[in-house]
Amino acid sequence: MEQPVILKAEHITHRYEKNPIIEDICLHLNQGEIVGLLGVSGVGKTTLFHVLSGLLTPTKGRIFLAGEDITGKAGHISYMLQKDLLLPYATVLDNICMPRRMKGMKKKEARREAEALLEEFGLEGCQGKYPSQLSGGMRQRAALLRTYLFSGQVALLDEPFSALDAITKGEIHQWYLNVMENIRLSTIFITHDIDEAILLSDRIYMMSGKPGRITAELTINKPRPRGQEYMLTGEFLEYKKKILELLK
Amino acid sequence: MRKRLQNITSKGISAAVIFAFLVIWQALSGAGIIPKFMLPSPIDVGRAFFSEFPLLMEHGKATLTEAFLGLLCGVLLAFFVAVLMDWFPYVYQGLYPIIVLTQTIPTIAIAPLLVLWMGYEMAPKITLIVITTFFPITIGLLDGFRSGDPDAADLFKAMGASKWQIFRYMKLPGSLGHFFAGLRVSAAYSIVGAVISEWLGGYYGLGVYMVRVKKSYSFDKMFAVIFLISAISLLLMRLVDLLKELVMPWERVKEEK
Structure with a gap:
């Protein structure tokens, strides 16, 4: 059951003082979907979020929210920065x-x-x-x-749970999945925690290289919400193995 | 609890030191080691304070009025200038050196000029207080406006906030701590500024009273007025602290945690 696309980014390139930070990034987010954005530090994930949120205008490329061009326009998409602020x-x-x-x-x-x-x-x-x-x-x-x-529509979360200790993190993952069942907020979240990405996402984009590009995409077929015990299953480990290979 | 106990002990120690100091002073002066006309004993000073009390209060009222009006004008001006400097970088670059320069002019040098220009009434006193109090508050506010987390500004921008909204909801409340630090210093400055400018010319005020008692060699009254000025300054600073607690309830919450 494919949901309609709510957010779409086409061929986003952003340069900072002539240095390309991210290059030719295309991604989409379906209604109600949770998408993980996985990659090492410094690959340009936060820059991509700044562009999507409208804080930065990309050097090239367009962003559409429900069909409307919002490139470089802030105030349309929710953005939660790394700190709770x-x-x-x-x-x-x-x-x-x-x-x-x-x-x-x-x-x-x-x-x-x-x-x-x-x-x-x-x-x-x-x-x-x-x-x-x-x-x-x-x-x-x-x-x-x-x-x-x-915005009850689309949210960008930059490492929403990275500052928490392991136990709190486990609790809040479950809480988060439960809340998302009810509010159906379409979300892209940044993480460099592979376990977190598999546990929470419907789909995962992987970013790597310099300038950063999206190099792989993986769909997690297990329906949400997923309990913590899912992390101990063979299926989970298979996904993890695949991601580790893709990130190489 | 432990902190409170420490607080009481440290307060006890400083009270004991002050008490010891008074006892030694009384002994030196009372025993005639230092002649009374040069250094009156604390008891003499206390006696002078009470006998002169109505007069001191009258002059004190004049000084306080000047200090309050000066401080008020200083705060308003500082706020206005700080906001302008924060919003317009050119104003910042243009005004900053001048503001620093005003601080290098010795108060004692400019006060007689102000008296010459403005006469013996309130105006030169208030002007002098504005000059001395304006600086710590302006700098405090400027630092405060800039102390905000740049990421928080990004968050506000992502929410589509206008420049005014960022100022109203982020910069202004974020600068309160710095503002009160500046105000605390300025409150003490305002009394000193008022006394100095009264000293150099005027009809009323503790400074005028000081000049009179100095001329009549009444050192006991001189000391009495010095203590009164210190007490007023301390009281004002305490008042600023109370005001801060009232305006910034979240600071108290942090301490309780």
Whole structure:
């Protein structure tokens, strides 16, 4: 059952002071799909995200959101940067409301909308706290809810779980997969953790080289959500083996 | 809990040192080792303080009014200039050297000029306070505006935020800590600035009172007014801290954690 394409990038090349960072990248994201972007550090994954989000205008290439050309235009796609970047001086609720406020929504209305989603994201009871009072996992949840409130359509997540310890990471992977079952947010996420990529993704793009290109694509056929025990199956290891070979 | 205990002990130590200092001072002066007209004893100073209390309060009110008005103007001007400098790089490049230059002019040199130009009333005093208080606040605000995480600015841009929104939701609240650090220094400066400019010409204020008691060799009253000025400065700084706690509740939360 193939879903319609929601985000499409065609032949993206970006140069920084004449040095190509990424070259001729084509990718697409289907509705409701979770796509992993896997590659070593410095291959240009974050640059690609900056381009997709509209923070950078690519030297060449076009980006389409639901058919509309959004090349170089910020404000259409949710982008969660590597750090959670919660503002220390605003409560969790006001942090989450921020994208709505940027779009000119009234404070009260934005709060009401955000409050309705707190439970879904496991953040009930945290709204009045400041980010410094939350654990790393809870901060990530808040950042993710903020990302979702920005655009319920497409989100780019740059290493969303890399700063967490292994145990918290395992928990939040399960939480994430469950939330995604309900909100169906089409997502591309960056990771350099192969296990994480297999566990969370429907499809994985692999980037390598200098300048960075997409060198391989792999579909994970196991339906989501996948429990942690999936990581112990032979099927999982087969995927892992394949990826390691493709990344060579 | 342990921290609190440490706090109490350290406060206890400094209180003990101050007390010992007062005792030695009293002994030196009371025993006549240092003549009383040169160094009055702490008890004499206390007595002078209470006998002069109504007069001190009257002059203190004048000084405080000047300090407050000067500080207020200084803060408003600093805010205006800092925002301009932050928004327009040319303004920054043009004004920064001048602002630093104003800090190299000794207060004591410029105060008599201000009196000459503006007379013996409030105006030269407020001007002097503005000159001295404006600098720490401007620099504090500028640093504060620039202290934000560039990634946070990217996040705001990705959310489609305007320059004004980035300022309103990120730069401005992010600069509050720096602002209050500057304000704390400036609050103390404002009292000193007021006293110096009163010293050099005026009808009211603690500076004027100081000149009078100095001329009459009433060293006990001189000391009394010095203590009053210190006390006012400390009180103002404490007031700034309280204001900060009120405006920045998240800072307190961080400490509790």
